[in-house]
Amino acid sequence: MxxxxxxxxxxxxxxxxxxxxxxxxxxxxxxxxxxxxxxxxxxxxxxxxxxxxxxxxxxxxxxxxxxxxxxxxxxxxxxxxxxxxxxxxxxxxxxxxxxxxxxxxxxxxxxxxxxxxxxxxxxxxxxxxxxxxxxxxxxxWPDADSDTAELVRTGRAVDAVLPPRQRTVLDQVDGVRTAADISLVLGRPGFHTLVDVRRLAAAGIVTTRARTVEVRAPETAVPAASPVSTALVSTASAQAARAAQASAEPDVALLRRLRDALEAL
Known part of the structure; x- marks a missing residue:
């Protein structure tokens, strides 16, 4: 058009x-x-x-x-x-x-x-x-959810050399404001705020409120266990423990590589 x-x-x-x-x-x-x-x-x-x-x-x-x-x-x-x-x-x-x-x-x-x-x-x-x-x-940062959603801090430590522009935006992240809200508060062009928000998201410092809710495990009631089920669970747990112990080193190495890759982003 x-x-x-x-x-x-x-x-x-x-x-x-x-x-x-x-x-x-x-x-x-x-x-x-x-x-x-x-x-x-x-x-x-x-x-x-x-x-x-x-x-x-x-x-x-x-x-x-x-x-x-x-x-x-x-x-x-x-x-x-x-x-x-x-x-x-x-x-x-x-x-x-x-x-x-x-x-x-x-x-x-x-x-x-x-x-x-x-x-x-x-x-x-x-x-x-x-x-x-x-x-x-x-x-x-390829995820556009942070452009419009309510923003929250992840709790990750903030680098002391964080640029002043990003720190100013971060100071306005309170779990309620969106990027547009922050732009209005600061009197700053909206696109400039999106750039800072996405850089904070890429650094793992900021995420969306919806995403923090999704990663929480749902709370469910645990039924009382019978003696037979307790014995079965104990046996299964022992087998799982042995299996985990047998493969502990490869898993740890993999987790370390994943951590290094994420931090490199």
């Missing part, structure tokens, strides 16, 4: 399960997703713009779809700073919007975003960047 809209030079908004893309004349001019902070958060949380200045621009220039132009013309933000931050927010939100979705995609013609024109990006460029980011995440 996105390729067809580009060929049509369509103007409007493409809505998917995890976000929206705004197009003007077949080019992507803005993107938003609940999985990553919006342009307003990225600008204000980093001190590039005060929250009062942002809301003034929205109220003054929003109805005319020229909020970006207002921020530059009023001297609150340099044109280059706006373009750089806007492109980052656009690619970030587009990555989540174009991800795997179970819902249908819809396009509404003629709809414009109030931010107005900043720097249009071709559909091809958006698709290439989305694929590049997917490949990067897969190389870091």
């Amino acid at each position: 996105l390729g067809r809209l580009a060929e049509e030079h369509a103007t409007g908004v493409l809505t998917r399960e995890r976000g929206v893309l705004y197009l003007v004349e077949g080019q992507v001019v803005h993107a938003e997703s609940p999985a990553t902070p919006g342009l307003d958060v990225l600008l204000t949380s980093r001190g590039a713009l005060g929250s009062e200045g942002w809301w003034e621009a929205v109220s003054q220039a929003g109805p005319e779809h020229r909020v970006g132009r207002f921020l530059v013309d009023s001297g609150q933000l340099a044109a280059g700073a706006l373009e750089l931050c806007h492109l980052g927010a656009l690619y970030d939100a587009a990555f989540f919007t174009l991800g795997t979705s179970s819902g249908p995609a819809r396009f509404r013609y003629g709809v414009a975003h109030w931010i107005g024109p900043v720097r249009p990006v071709s559909v091809d460029a958006v698709e290439r960047e989305t694929l590049r980011r997917r490949a990067l995440l897969h190389r870091i």
